[in-house]
Amino acid sequence: MTEFQPPPPNAAEPDPEAPRPPEPTSPETFLGLSATGLSRSFGEVHAVVQMDVQAPAGQVTALIGPNGAGKTTLLLMLASLLAPDTGSISVMGIDPVKDPAAARAKIGWMPDTLGVWEALTAREILTTMGKFYHLPKAQIPGRVEELLELVNLSSLADQKARVLSRGQQQRLSLARALIHDPEVLLLDEPASGLDPGSRIALRSILRRLAAEGKVVVVSSHVLAELDEIADGAVFVNQGRSVLAQSVEQAAGQGRKYSIAALDPADLAAALTTLGVAFEPGTGRRPSASVSVEREEHAAALLRDLVAAGVAVCAFAPATGALEETYMSMKVEQP
Numbered sequence: 024m025t026e027f028q029p030p031p032p033n034a035a036e037p038d039p040e041a042p043r044p045p046e047p048t049s050p051e052t053f054l055g056l057s058a059t060g061l062s063r064s065f066g067e068v069h070a071v072v073q074m075d076v077q078a079p080a081g082q083v084t085a086l087i088g089p090n091g092a093g094k095t096t097l098l099l100m101l102a103s104l105l106a107p108d109t110g111s112i113s114v115m116g117i118d119p120v121k122d123p124a125a126a127r128a129k130i131g132w133m134p135d136t137l138g139v140w141e142a143l144t145a146r147e148i149l150t151t152m153g154k155f156y157h158l159p160k161a162q163i164p165g166r167v168e169e170l171l172e173l174v175n176l177s178s179l180a181d182q183k184a185r186v187l188s189r190g191q192q193q194r195l196s197l198a199r200a201l202i203h204d205p206e207v208l209l210l211d212e213p214a215s216g217l218d219p220g221s222r223i224a225l226r227s228i229l230r231r232l233a234a235e236g237k238v239v240v241v242s243s244h245v246l247a248e249l250d251e252i253a254d255g256a257v258f259v260n261q262g263r264s265v266l267a268q269s270v271e272q273a274a275g276q277g278r279k280y281s282i283a284a285l286d287p288a289d290l291a292a293a294l295t296t297l298g299v300a301f302e303p304g305t306g307r308r309p310s311a312s313v314s315v316e317r318e319e320h321a322a323a324l325l326r327d328l329v330a331a332g333v334a335v336c337a338f339a340p341a342t343g344a345l346e347e348t349y350m351s352m353k354v355e356q357p
Contacts, residue, residue: 054115055079055238056101056207061110063096070096072262073110078240080115080206083233085249086242087349088259094242095135095211097259101240102132102209115206115238128156131205135212137192141185145176145195148184149202156203170198175224189216197225207238214245226252246346256345258352265352273344280321282328283310283337293331299324304341312341 056078063071071093078084086094099105101112103119103126112119119126140148146167153163171177174194184192193216200208208229214222222245229252233239243249249256250270258266282301284290287309294301294311304310315321325338342350 055082056112056114056240058097058101058112059110061097061100061107061112063100063105063108070262071100071107074259074262074264076101076240076257076264077267078207078238078257080238081233081236082254083229083239083241083252085253085256085345086240086259087246087249087256087345092259093262094259096262098132098209098211098240098242102130103127104132128203129206131200131203131208133196133200133208133210133213135215137184137196137199142183144181144183145171145187145198146180148195149198152199152202158203166202170201173201173228174198175221190218190221193217194221197228205237208232208240210239210241210243212243213241214243214248222248246349247343249345250343253345256348258349260352266348268345268348270344273348275317276344276347277314277316278344278347279312279341280315280324281306281310281312281337281339281341282335283308284328285334285336287311289333290328290335293328293333296331297324297327310337 056076058074058076061071061074061076062069074093074097076084076086076097086097088094096105100107101114101119103112103114103123106120114126115129117126117129119130140151143151149167149170150163153166154160158166168177171180174197176191176194176198179187179191184195187195193213197210197213200210210229213225217225226248229239229241233254241249241252250273253270255267255269256273257264258268281304282290282294283304283306290311291301294313299313301311301313304312313324315324321338321340325335328335328338340347
Protein backbone atom coordinates (compact mmCIF):
# COMPACT_ATOMS: atom_id res chain seq x y z
CA MET A 24 0.00 0.00 0.00
CA THR A 25 1.26 3.46 -0.85
CA GLU A 26 1.10 5.95 1.98
CA PHE A 27 -0.21 9.39 1.16
CA GLN A 28 0.25 12.31 3.50
CA PRO A 29 -2.02 15.37 3.41
CA PRO A 30 -0.43 18.75 2.74
CA PRO A 31 0.46 20.94 5.72
CA PRO A 32 -2.40 23.11 7.04
CA ASN A 33 -0.91 26.19 5.40
CA ALA A 34 1.01 25.29 2.25
CA ALA A 35 2.24 28.87 2.01
CA GLU A 36 4.59 28.09 4.89
CA PRO A 37 7.57 26.30 3.30
CA ASP A 38 8.59 22.82 4.39
CA PRO A 39 11.85 23.14 6.38
CA GLU A 40 13.36 20.44 4.16
CA ALA A 41 12.15 21.99 0.90
CA PRO A 42 14.41 24.28 -1.14
CA ARG A 43 14.03 27.89 -0.13
CA PRO A 44 13.84 30.90 -2.44
CA PRO A 45 17.21 32.64 -2.91
CA GLU A 46 18.04 35.45 -0.56
CA PRO A 47 17.30 38.92 -1.97
CA THR A 48 20.16 40.41 -3.96
CA SER A 49 21.23 44.01 -3.49
CA PRO A 50 19.96 46.45 -6.16
CA GLU A 51 23.54 47.16 -7.17
CA THR A 52 24.16 43.55 -8.27
CA PHE A 53 20.65 42.41 -9.24
CA LEU A 54 19.92 42.25 -12.97
CA GLY A 55 16.25 43.07 -13.25
CA LEU A 56 13.68 45.01 -11.29
CA SER A 57 13.74 45.15 -7.51
CA ALA A 58 11.91 47.01 -4.78
CA THR A 59 12.73 47.04 -1.07
CA GLY A 60 10.61 48.32 1.80
CA LEU A 61 8.08 50.11 -0.41
CA SER A 62 5.24 51.89 1.34
CA ARG A 63 2.53 54.19 0.04
CA SER A 64 -0.48 55.65 1.83
CA PHE A 65 -3.46 57.65 0.64
CA GLY A 66 -4.63 59.54 3.69
CA GLU A 67 -5.70 56.94 6.23
CA VAL A 68 -5.44 54.09 3.72
CA HIS A 69 -2.13 52.19 3.79
CA ALA A 70 -2.17 50.72 0.27
CA VAL A 71 1.38 49.31 0.35
CA VAL A 72 3.31 48.57 3.54
CA GLN A 73 7.00 47.60 3.50
CA MET A 74 6.67 45.53 0.32
CA ASP A 75 9.64 43.69 -1.22
CA VAL A 76 9.71 42.44 -4.82
CA GLN A 77 12.40 41.02 -7.07
CA ALA A 78 11.75 40.27 -10.75
CA PRO A 79 14.81 38.86 -12.55
CA ALA A 80 15.65 39.55 -16.16
CA GLY A 81 14.77 36.67 -18.44
CA GLN A 82 11.81 35.56 -16.35
CA VAL A 83 8.08 36.18 -15.99
CA THR A 84 7.19 37.11 -12.41
CA ALA A 85 3.55 36.92 -11.36
CA LEU A 86 2.06 39.32 -8.82
CA ILE A 87 -0.79 37.54 -7.04
CA GLY A 88 -3.21 38.74 -4.39
CA PRO A 89 -6.87 39.56 -3.69
CA ASN A 90 -8.61 42.76 -4.74
CA GLY A 91 -7.34 45.66 -2.67
CA ALA A 92 -4.03 43.95 -1.84
CA GLY A 93 -1.97 46.82 -3.29
CA LYS A 94 -0.94 45.26 -6.61
CA THR A 95 -1.86 48.21 -8.84
CA THR A 96 -0.36 50.73 -6.42
CA LEU A 97 2.84 48.68 -6.43
CA LEU A 98 2.92 48.55 -10.24
CA LEU A 99 2.39 52.29 -10.48
CA MET A 100 5.39 52.85 -8.22
CA LEU A 101 7.51 50.39 -10.19
CA ALA A 102 6.51 52.21 -13.39
CA SER A 103 7.65 55.53 -11.86
CA LEU A 104 4.11 56.91 -12.11
CA LEU A 105 3.67 57.12 -8.34
CA ALA A 106 6.34 58.05 -5.81
CA PRO A 107 6.70 55.76 -2.77
CA ASP A 108 6.51 57.23 0.70
CA THR A 109 9.40 55.00 1.78
CA GLY A 110 11.61 52.35 0.22
CA SER A 111 13.78 52.03 -2.86
CA ILE A 112 13.32 50.81 -6.44
CA SER A 113 15.87 49.73 -9.03
CA VAL A 114 14.92 49.33 -12.70
CA MET A 115 17.88 47.66 -14.42
CA GLY A 116 20.13 49.60 -12.04
CA ILE A 117 18.25 52.91 -12.39
CA ASP A 118 16.41 54.62 -9.54
CA PRO A 119 13.09 55.81 -11.06
CA VAL A 120 12.60 58.34 -8.27
CA LYS A 121 15.92 60.06 -8.98
CA ASP A 122 15.88 59.61 -12.77
CA PRO A 123 12.32 58.88 -13.96
CA ALA A 124 13.08 59.69 -17.61
CA ALA A 125 15.87 57.11 -17.80
CA ALA A 126 13.73 54.52 -16.02
CA ARG A 127 10.71 55.10 -18.26
CA ALA A 128 12.87 54.58 -21.33
CA LYS A 129 13.37 51.00 -20.10
CA ILE A 130 9.78 50.36 -18.95
CA GLY A 131 6.74 49.25 -20.93
CA TRP A 132 3.57 49.90 -18.90
CA MET A 133 0.24 48.22 -19.66
CA PRO A 134 -2.57 49.40 -17.35
CA ASP A 135 -5.72 47.35 -16.87
CA THR A 136 -7.63 49.61 -19.30
CA LEU A 137 -6.55 51.45 -22.45
CA GLY A 138 -7.73 54.66 -20.87
CA VAL A 139 -6.97 57.43 -23.35
CA TRP A 140 -7.14 58.58 -26.96
CA GLU A 141 -10.27 56.65 -27.84
CA ALA A 142 -10.91 59.02 -30.77
CA LEU A 143 -7.62 57.98 -32.42
CA THR A 144 -7.15 54.85 -34.50
CA ALA A 145 -4.97 51.98 -33.37
CA ARG A 146 -2.31 53.01 -35.89
CA GLU A 147 -2.41 56.65 -34.76
CA ILE A 148 -2.06 55.67 -31.11
CA LEU A 149 1.02 53.54 -31.75
CA THR A 150 2.52 56.15 -34.06
CA THR A 151 2.05 58.86 -31.44
CA MET A 152 3.64 56.67 -28.76
CA GLY A 153 6.62 56.05 -31.05
CA LYS A 154 7.11 59.80 -31.33
CA PHE A 155 6.83 60.24 -27.55
CA TYR A 156 9.64 57.71 -27.11
CA HIS A 157 11.74 59.51 -29.74
CA LEU A 158 11.95 56.58 -32.12
CA PRO A 159 13.59 57.50 -35.44
CA LYS A 160 10.82 58.88 -37.67
CA ALA A 161 11.65 56.55 -40.54
CA GLN A 162 11.39 53.48 -38.27
CA ILE A 163 8.01 54.24 -36.70
CA PRO A 164 5.72 52.97 -39.51
CA GLY A 165 7.56 49.65 -39.68
CA ARG A 166 7.51 49.24 -35.89
CA VAL A 167 3.78 50.02 -35.81
CA GLU A 168 3.01 47.42 -38.47
CA GLU A 169 5.15 44.86 -36.67
CA LEU A 170 3.27 45.34 -33.40
CA LEU A 171 -0.17 45.41 -35.03
CA GLU A 172 0.64 42.03 -36.56
CA LEU A 173 2.02 40.73 -33.27
CA VAL A 174 -1.23 41.45 -31.41
CA ASN A 175 -3.45 40.46 -34.37
CA LEU A 176 -4.88 43.94 -35.01
CA SER A 177 -3.64 44.57 -38.56
CA SER A 178 -7.17 44.37 -39.97
CA LEU A 179 -8.36 46.93 -37.39
CA ALA A 180 -5.41 49.30 -37.66
CA ASP A 181 -7.51 52.21 -38.90
CA GLN A 182 -10.46 51.70 -36.57
CA LYS A 183 -10.90 54.20 -33.75
CA ALA A 184 -10.00 52.79 -30.35
CA ARG A 185 -13.46 53.48 -28.95
CA VAL A 186 -15.10 50.97 -31.33
CA LEU A 187 -12.72 48.17 -30.40
CA SER A 188 -13.93 45.47 -28.03
CA ARG A 189 -12.50 45.14 -24.53
CA GLY A 190 -10.20 42.34 -25.66
CA GLN A 191 -9.05 44.25 -28.74
CA GLN A 192 -8.28 47.30 -26.61
CA GLN A 193 -6.22 45.07 -24.31
CA ARG A 194 -4.19 43.83 -27.27
CA LEU A 195 -3.68 47.41 -28.43
CA SER A 196 -2.57 48.37 -24.93
CA LEU A 197 0.05 45.61 -25.03
CA ALA A 198 1.33 46.86 -28.39
CA ARG A 199 1.50 50.39 -26.97
CA ALA A 200 3.62 49.14 -24.05
CA LEU A 201 6.02 47.42 -26.46
CA ILE A 202 6.46 50.28 -28.94
CA HIS A 203 9.95 51.27 -27.72
CA ASP A 204 11.18 47.69 -27.16
CA PRO A 205 11.48 48.09 -23.36
CA GLU A 206 13.72 45.98 -21.14
CA VAL A 207 11.05 45.82 -18.41
CA LEU A 208 7.37 45.07 -19.04
CA LEU A 209 4.76 45.75 -16.34
CA LEU A 210 1.30 44.32 -17.07
CA ASP A 211 -1.80 44.91 -14.94
CA GLU A 212 -4.47 42.25 -15.68
CA PRO A 213 -3.39 41.76 -19.32
CA ALA A 214 -5.69 38.77 -19.88
CA SER A 215 -8.85 40.64 -18.84
CA GLY A 216 -11.37 40.53 -21.67
CA LEU A 217 -9.29 38.28 -23.90
CA ASP A 218 -10.84 35.30 -25.66
CA PRO A 219 -9.14 31.87 -25.28
CA GLY A 220 -7.18 32.24 -28.52
CA SER A 221 -5.87 35.66 -27.51
CA ARG A 222 -4.86 34.32 -24.09
CA ILE A 223 -2.80 31.60 -25.74
CA ALA A 224 -1.18 34.22 -27.99
CA LEU A 225 -0.45 36.43 -24.95
CA ARG A 226 1.20 33.50 -23.20
CA SER A 227 3.44 32.91 -26.23
CA ILE A 228 4.37 36.59 -26.49
CA LEU A 229 5.32 36.90 -22.82
CA ARG A 230 7.39 33.71 -22.84
CA ARG A 231 9.22 34.94 -25.94
CA LEU A 232 9.94 38.33 -24.36
CA ALA A 233 11.34 36.62 -21.26
CA ALA A 234 13.49 34.38 -23.45
CA GLU A 235 14.93 37.56 -24.98
CA GLY A 236 16.15 38.57 -21.52
CA LYS A 237 13.43 41.03 -20.60
CA VAL A 238 11.88 41.51 -17.15
CA VAL A 239 8.17 40.67 -17.30
CA VAL A 240 5.90 41.35 -14.31
CA VAL A 241 2.26 40.26 -14.60
CA SER A 242 -0.55 41.01 -12.16
CA SER A 243 -3.48 38.72 -12.86
CA HIS A 244 -6.43 36.95 -11.25
CA VAL A 245 -6.36 34.21 -13.91
CA LEU A 246 -4.13 31.93 -11.84
CA ALA A 247 -4.47 28.88 -14.08
CA GLU A 248 -2.88 30.89 -16.91
CA LEU A 249 0.00 31.97 -14.70
CA ASP A 250 1.16 28.38 -14.18
CA GLU A 251 1.96 28.29 -17.90
CA ILE A 252 3.33 31.83 -18.15
CA ALA A 253 5.27 32.55 -14.98
CA ASP A 254 8.61 31.37 -13.67
CA GLY A 255 7.91 32.63 -10.17
CA ALA A 256 5.39 34.58 -8.14
CA VAL A 257 5.19 37.16 -5.39
CA PHE A 258 2.06 36.81 -3.24
CA VAL A 259 0.73 39.96 -1.62
CA ASN A 260 -2.03 40.61 0.90
CA GLN A 261 -3.18 43.73 2.73
CA GLY A 262 -0.39 45.77 1.14
CA ARG A 263 2.41 43.43 2.16
CA SER A 264 4.48 40.86 0.28
CA VAL A 265 3.93 37.61 2.16
CA LEU A 266 5.65 34.96 0.03
CA ALA A 267 7.99 34.60 -2.95
CA GLN A 268 7.84 31.23 -4.67
CA SER A 269 9.02 29.67 -7.93
CA VAL A 270 6.52 27.73 -10.02
CA GLU A 271 8.65 24.61 -9.45
CA GLN A 272 8.33 25.06 -5.69
CA ALA A 273 4.58 25.57 -6.03
CA ALA A 274 4.24 22.40 -8.11
CA GLY A 275 6.18 20.42 -5.52
CA GLN A 276 3.90 21.23 -2.60
CA GLY A 277 0.86 19.29 -1.48
CA ARG A 278 -2.35 19.87 -3.37
CA LYS A 279 -5.66 18.28 -4.24
CA TYR A 280 -6.17 15.96 -7.22
CA SER A 281 -9.48 15.21 -8.88
CA ILE A 282 -10.04 11.59 -9.95
CA ALA A 283 -12.89 10.19 -12.04
CA ALA A 284 -13.58 6.61 -13.09
CA LEU A 285 -16.08 4.86 -15.32
CA ASP A 286 -17.48 3.23 -12.20
CA PRO A 287 -17.43 5.70 -9.26
CA ALA A 288 -18.19 2.88 -6.81
CA ASP A 289 -15.06 0.98 -7.91
CA LEU A 290 -13.01 4.13 -7.41
CA ALA A 291 -14.38 4.75 -3.92
CA ALA A 292 -13.79 1.13 -2.91
CA ALA A 293 -10.20 1.15 -4.21
CA LEU A 294 -9.35 4.41 -2.45
CA THR A 295 -10.74 3.00 0.80
CA THR A 296 -8.72 -0.19 0.40
CA LEU A 297 -5.56 1.84 -0.30
CA GLY A 298 -6.18 3.88 2.85
CA VAL A 299 -6.52 7.16 0.94
CA ALA A 300 -8.95 9.69 2.41
CA PHE A 301 -11.16 11.34 -0.19
CA GLU A 302 -14.09 13.69 -0.59
CA PRO A 303 -16.72 13.97 -3.32
CA GLY A 304 -15.55 16.19 -6.17
CA THR A 305 -17.30 19.44 -7.00
CA GLY A 306 -17.55 19.01 -10.78
CA ARG A 307 -20.51 18.05 -12.98
CA ARG A 308 -19.67 14.35 -13.13
CA PRO A 309 -18.98 12.09 -10.12
CA SER A 310 -15.37 12.27 -8.96
CA ALA A 311 -13.19 12.02 -5.88
CA SER A 312 -10.93 14.70 -4.45
CA VAL A 313 -7.78 13.56 -2.65
CA SER A 314 -4.89 15.40 -1.01
CA VAL A 315 -1.49 14.39 -2.35
CA GLU A 316 1.77 15.61 -0.88
CA ARG A 317 3.99 15.43 -3.96
CA GLU A 318 3.75 14.70 -7.67
CA GLU A 319 5.54 11.36 -7.32
CA HIS A 320 2.88 10.32 -4.81
CA ALA A 321 0.19 11.24 -7.32
CA ALA A 322 1.91 9.05 -9.91
CA ALA A 323 2.05 6.17 -7.44
CA LEU A 324 -1.63 6.57 -6.61
CA LEU A 325 -2.60 6.42 -10.27
CA ARG A 326 -0.47 3.29 -10.70
CA ASP A 327 -2.13 1.61 -7.71
CA LEU A 328 -5.63 2.46 -8.91
CA VAL A 329 -4.96 1.02 -12.36
CA ALA A 330 -3.38 -2.08 -10.78
CA ALA A 331 -6.55 -2.49 -8.70
CA GLY A 332 -8.60 -2.63 -11.89
CA VAL A 333 -10.19 0.83 -11.61
CA ALA A 334 -11.06 2.27 -15.05
CA VAL A 335 -9.64 5.75 -14.39
CA CYS A 336 -10.81 8.24 -17.02
CA ALA A 337 -9.57 11.49 -15.45
CA PHE A 338 -6.71 12.18 -13.05
CA ALA A 339 -5.38 15.72 -12.66
CA PRO A 340 -4.65 18.47 -10.13
CA ALA A 341 -7.89 20.10 -9.04
CA THR A 342 -6.18 23.50 -9.13
CA GLY A 343 -3.05 25.03 -10.63
CA ALA A 344 0.13 25.08 -8.57
CA LEU A 345 0.07 28.84 -7.90
CA GLU A 346 -3.68 28.74 -7.25
CA GLU A 347 -3.11 26.03 -4.64
CA THR A 348 -0.63 28.27 -2.83
CA TYR A 349 -3.03 31.20 -3.02
CA MET A 350 -5.99 29.20 -1.72
CA SER A 351 -3.93 27.72 1.12
CA MET A 352 -2.92 31.16 2.36
CA LYS A 353 -5.00 32.95 4.96
CA VAL A 354 -6.13 35.68 2.59
CA GLU A 355 -8.33 38.31 4.19
CA GLN A 356 -10.67 40.08 1.81
CA PRO A 357 -10.99 43.85 2.17
